[in-house]
Amino acid sequence: MKLLKSFGLALFIIGFGLFNFSFFWAxxxxxxxxxxxxxxxxxxxxxxxxxxxxxxxxxxxxxxxxxxxxxxxxxxxxxxxxxxxxxxxxxxxxxxxxxxxxxxxxxxxxxxxxxxxxxxxxxxxxxxxxxxxxxxxxxxxxxxxxxxxxxxxxxxxxxxxxxxxxxxxxxxxxxxxxxSPVKNNPLLYLLLTIGLCVVGALIYIFPKLQLAPGIKNNGIFFNAMKNVKWLGILTGSWLIAFYVVLYFYPEYMTNWVLLVDPVSKMLSGNEAGRFFLYGFIYTLCILVMGVRMIINYRHSKYQILRTCSVMFFQTAFAFLIPEIMIRLNQPYFDFKNIWPLDYSFFFNNRLDTLLANGGLGIFMLVWGIALIIIGVPVFVYFFGKRWYCSWVCGCGGLAETLGDPYRQLSDKSVKAWKAERWIIHSVLVFAVVMTVGVLYTYFTNNSWVLFFDSYKLREIYGAFIGAGFAGVVGTGFYPLMGNRTWCRFGCPLAAYLGIIQRFKSRFRITTNGGQCISCGNCSTYCEMGIDVRWYAQRGQNIVRSSCVGCGVCSSVCPRGVLNLEVKEEDGRFGKPILIGNNHIELVE
Amino acid sequence: MKHIVIIGNGISGITAARHIRKRSNHKITIISGESEYFFSRTALMYVYMGHLKFDHTKPYENNFWKKNKIELVFDWVDKVESTTKSLTLRMKGTIQYDTLIIASGAKPNRFGWPGKDLKGVQGLYHKQDLELMEQNTKGVQHAVLVGGGLIGVEMAEMLLSRNISVTFLVRENAFWSNVLPLQEANLISRHIRSHHVDLRFENELKEIKGDSNGRVQSIVTKSGEEIACQFVGVTVGVSPNISFLKDSGIATARGVLVNEFLETNVPDVYALGDCAERTYELPGRRSIEQVWYTGRMMGEIVAQTICGTKTKYEPGPWFNSAKFFDIEYQTYGQVGNELKAHESEFYWEHSSGTKCVHVIWNTMTREFIGINTFGIRMRHEKFDTWLRAKKSVDFVIEHLAEANFDPEFFTRYEKEIMLQFNEKAVLAH
Structure with missing residues (x-):
């Protein structure tokens, strides 16, 4: 088992090394x-x-x-x-x-x-x-x-x-x-780089099946990768560099894009762009690390189903279907992406493309708008925001798979919670103002709205929020600040879903009577930085706008205290009282 | 405004302090030499296993105490003088109190085995024990654990997480069989063995042998076998930590003796948690209960009493929980290790051998008495209500699905349990 793991790791390192080398190899x-x-x-x-x-x-x-x-x-x-x-x-x-x-x-x-x-x-x-x-x-x-x-x-x-x-x-x-050799033989080098990484990673992961089903958190805080030690910092730096190149200096990564040309041609018929490369790697990360997640949590059907769901939505909805749409001469469209996460949904070029594509284009437009105004509130009411954030969303999908090893790094302090509420709601306001401006310009042809230029504003949003926050910080900081940095502090859709979850939903995390022993596993492994224990140890339900319902608090609880539930709204907030003791009155 | 001094910052002392603060403006001081801030004792194992950092075991942020005007003193209490109402601290002089709460916890038992003081031999209760274990297990290949209780199985799990193999000596014929019925004891024993623990029953420690450096080298069992090991975990229970109360005038036996209001024989002095020994009977319960939950409840009660609402310590129906490697355990009501004369039982075990439900009731009245569940989570609130309402076992089985607390999509077994229960009931007639 140990040998097999080392072999897998070696393959991965070789593949990853070649991948990095190929960046310069032309x-x-x-x-x-x-x-x-x-x-x-x-x-x-x-x-x-x-x-x-x-x-x-x-x-x-x-x-x-x-x-x-x-x-x-x-x-x-x-x-x-x-x-x-x-x-x-x-x-x-x-x-x-x-x-x-x-x-x-x-x-x-x-x-x-x-x-x-x-x-x-x-x-x-x-x-x-x-x-x-x-x-x-x-x-x-x-x-x-x-x-x-x-x-x-x-x-x-x-x-x-x-x-x-x-x-x-x-x-x-x-x-x-x-x-470059890559250009002459892209398929061979695709297999030698990304292919080797995938195979190596799987060989590294599969031997975990030999361990008994159950929580696999041994040694996390001694691990150089998972505890902001040298390996984690190195990985974070690599990811940050990758995102900076991808968004701001794509001309340097052309050799990588060449690798996936054959795949792109097979799917859409076109040469690959940098975002095709990104989507390809992104999907593979979710699939490979999804397998890891399933093996790690195979004692929990909730975790298995949830992971299968994000793997499916990324592969089918985010990666394959849009490419196939292009092959069929239809607009590129990700049916599960929702404004304001999909901040360019109302941009004039996209609206024009949809409107120019007849029935299907109109359907896409109506579908997108219906998700915003009907889908979000209705599904959040019945299931909580998790239906999107940890079952469907691509960002969530990556966080729950590639990001799972880093979930314990989120800051649980009250200070972080305060900062989170300010920042995420500011981004939501920014997204709304930007979009209103863009639509105003679309309908009036006037780019100057009140005191700002809508073109300038969308450019700023795209660079600072779309690329900088969601990409560079959101994923680059996985090994430094946890896997949900973007979802927690930045995502305007998460803010919107969260407001509904907080005020009008049947979803809550229930605590089991007086069984909490304040051990702290729930809070530590909450990727959203919720101090779950604070509520559990006083016997109160957890009703927080940020909770993405990943269910890991419930999984890691050693005493069966936490459970994600949807029930009638009455008593959702609940009184903070621990049952089991006679003659105790509640004092607030 | 009184000055209330609490010795010990474990769950019982801390709960008392928090509830006193909610109800009053008294000056509150908590003294502990073990740790600067309150931490969850039950989580120490996770620090060793790398699931948590020590900081994660602290349920409140450090500024919580200042914000709530609860003064923390990081020191040991050497002496208590109840006549002058003063405490002598090891480093920081004396402290006067108006009301004293003793919540000093317990310490691991160590019987008179030869070699018990060798390097590498230890129990696990305090933060210091964890730090010692960190040192004691460096470079260790094999460990022996003595005593088949909860801390023993925790230690086994801890050691295995560091790739240290474990021999586990248990005096009884199955794991924790002084608490668990044989069926459950067997189920857990099997599970412990499936994790490659060398679990040996009806085996006791005779002697611990050391090397020339005074470090443990091997142990000898009562059957005469010698097992080479570099670490010995002694987990044969804990007893109240009260030696500093000698000559204080506060009455003690095994623990600090308290009445139903948790008062000691000295006015204005209370005791609670692991160090308290009740002088009155509570049906079905031991006089010293060293459990997180009872410590917490005593804290809630004593706070009410001190703040003017004199309240008896009368906990509701018994409940407890634990986790043995991958199997969670919960219990509600009274399930003894042996069936009593007036009791009947029903035991269901899943075909995997890792889940079971054990129900006890009164044969004559059919009143539900208690339930053990392994591998299935149950709702505390439901069983609390049903036990208080003295529901029948038939009602409980019929409504078992309502008590299920497993996550969504988990396989449910209530139907299977009910069918089997009814089948057995028919057979019995």
């Missing part, structure tokens, strides 16, 4: 062909080919160097376009000269005359950017400002590459320019 050579296929605008692609001529015949061994060179090529294109289309000091002098006192916008036409592209652009741009100067006293500084704005915003997006397209193109050009 050289890059860009060709005019590649540039033409990735940039459809002929003029722009020619410009880039021109400016990257120094790169064209060169093979780069480092993706960092390659990306650097590519970025400077983009910069050179932008610079040369600014030089070509920018308004010169001389032209400004002419403008000042022809408007001796007051500025008249009509004077623009006389300064920028001619029928060539440059003059036409300058004329139009100055009229657009400088219309507010019409009738004002002429000041050279103001004219200069207009010219600068044109350089910065107008020219770059029209004739060059703005920062969004640079981001996208760097990624796609790098991926297309890669020359």
């Amino acid at each position: 050289s890059y050579q860009i060709t005019p062909d590649v540039i033409h296929t990735q940039i459809s605008d002929k003029k722009k692609s020619e410009l880039l080919i021109h400016e990257s001529s120094s790169m064209l015949n060169q093979q780069f061994n480092s993706n960092f160097k390659f990306v650097d060179e590519l970025h400077s090529a983009f910069d050179r294109v932008n610079q040369s376009q600014v030089n070509a289309f920018g308004i010169s000091a001389q032209e400004l002098d002419q403008l000042v000269a022809s408007n001796s006192e007051k500025f008249s916008i009509a004077s623009v036409d006389s300064v920028f005359k001619g029928s060539d592209e440059t003059a036409a652009f300058k004329q139009k741009a100055f009229r657009d950017y400088g219309s507010w100067l019409d009738g004002q006293p002429t000041q050279r500084a103001q004219l200069q400002q207009v010219a600068d704005n044109i350089r910065q915003y107008g020219i770059v997006s029209q004739f060059g590459f703005d920062r969004y397209s640079i981001k996208d193109l760097t990624y796609s050009l790098t991926k297309a320019s890669a020359i």
Whole structure:
């Protein structure tokens, strides 16, 4: 058994090592062909080919160097376009000269005359950017400002590459320019990296079947991985780095994306994107670690069913069905994702896609909205928020499987509870305000709402909450702050589900009379940081908005004190009294 | 405002303090040399096994005590003088009290075995015992446990979690058979053995042998067998920890003697928990009850008395629980290890041999007397109500499903139990 475990671990380490190695294992050579296929605008692609001529015949061994060179090529294109289309000091002098006192916008036409592209652009741009100067006293500084704005915003997006397209193109050009063994034989390397990890992990996990069914918490607080020791910190750092690259620097991980190209082509017919890679690894984590969870808790049917449920919903609903929808030329849609966790549900591009897809698109839209306004309250009333958070949700699914080894790391202090309520409800408010703004813009075409720009706000939400909080902190901090950091402190849907669970639900955790011995297992293993013992030792039901109903408190209780129950609402909150003693009166 | 001093910060002393604080403004001081803050004694095993850190065993955050104006003194009490109402502490001088609550707990028994003081021989009760066990079991291969009770099985589980093999010597013919009926004792014995514990019945310790460093090397049983081991766990019960009360004027026998109000012979001095010995009878109960729950109840009672509502200690129907490796045990009412003359029994065991239910009732009146359940959780509240209402065994069996407290989706056995019960009842007629 020990031998088998070590063998599994060795396989996993080899696979994981190769996976990390493959991150760097490529050289890059860009060709005019590649540039033409990735940039459809002929003029722009020619410009880039021109400016990257120094790169064209060169093979780069480092993706960092390659990306650097590519970025400077983009910069050179932008610079040369600014030089070509920018308004010169001389032209400004002419403008000042022809408007001796007051500025008249009509004077623009006389300064920028001619029928060539440059003059036409300058004329139009100055009229657009400088219309507010019409009738004002002429000041050279103001004219200069207009010219600068044109350089910065107008020219770059029209004739060059703005920062969004640079981001996208760097990624796609790098991926297309890669020359690597991985690219030549992705399937082989997929098996040698991720495949080996999966097989190794399973071989490591399966021998646990030989242990008797029951709680398997021996040695957790001596373990370097599960107790914020070196291995845990290392793992956390790796995860954080992975998320930062995934969300903010995807151009460096193209070699990893190449690994899963064949899988993506098989499913949707398209080349893999970075989020396909992410979804693929994510699903495998839930499946492999789900097997571990089931083996660990195989004495509890509740835990077995719950784990099977998250494994199913991730594999079918989050991973396979959306890819198949794409193969069938339908919109990508995850039927179990609910706004505001799915914060982009009401974004104009998604609404447009759904509305453009006829009956099915409309159905998806109605389905999504029905989940928000009917599904959530009705199911929470009958089952508690667990129906979503620990049975269906993808974030919950990862937390309950990959994250299970870290559940004991959540902070149980009253201080943490206070912080939790402030933070999570702020995120909910943020999500609602952002979405209202986005919808306002959708219907009115006006991006300015009251005092904010709805485009800017959605960008901030996406970067700080969607990527930063949910991804980098939410999963990267598993080994540091426990497996539900996002669900507890950040998820706006959890906040919404929680408000209903707290005030209108049949769900509660019941405590069994006077049987609690205050041992602390329940509180320690509560991933949401609820001090379960506080209630159990005074004989009070646990009715907390954050409880995701994972049922582990009940599983680890050595005296059979805790039980997740749905019953009539009466007496749900219950009096804090321990039964078994005569003549005791309750004093609050 | 009185100054109430409590010796001991275990569950009984702490419960008394909390309830006094809820009901009054008295000045409260708790003295303990064992630990700075209240912790759950029953959780010590989980610290050794790595399920918890010691901090997790503390039911209240450290600032709880200051917030509730309960002063904690981290020191041992060496002497009590009831005539001058003062205590002598080991390090921090003397303390005056108006009311004294003695909740000093117990200490592991150690009979007069040769070699009982060798290094590597110990019991388990205090936090210090846990720390000692941590040291004593470093590098140990094999351990011997003596005495077949709850702490013994806990120690076995602890040692196995560190890959230390265990020989378990039990005087009786089955595990914990001075409390459990033979059927349950056998079920648990089988389960302990399934975890590869070398469990030996009707076997007693004769002597512990040490090496030249004064460390345990082996033990010799009464049957003459010598077993090599580097650790000996002595778990033959605990007795009240009251030696510091010598010459205090407070009457003691095995424990501190108390009446039904938990008062000692000295006015304004109370005793509760593991160290208290009742001088009056409670039907079916021992005069010293060293159980978490009774300690807690005594704390609730004494707080009421001290705050002006003089209250008798009259606990409701007996209940208790434990966990033996993977099998949970709960009991409600009175189930003795031997059936009494006026009692009838029904025993159901699941085919897996890891779950059972044992019901006792009065043969003549059919009044339900008690139930043991292993591997199935039951509702305390239901049995408390049924026992107080003196329900019949037929009622209890018929309504057993209502008392089930197992998690959702767990297999239910009430139907099977009821069928078997009815079958046996028919046979009996």
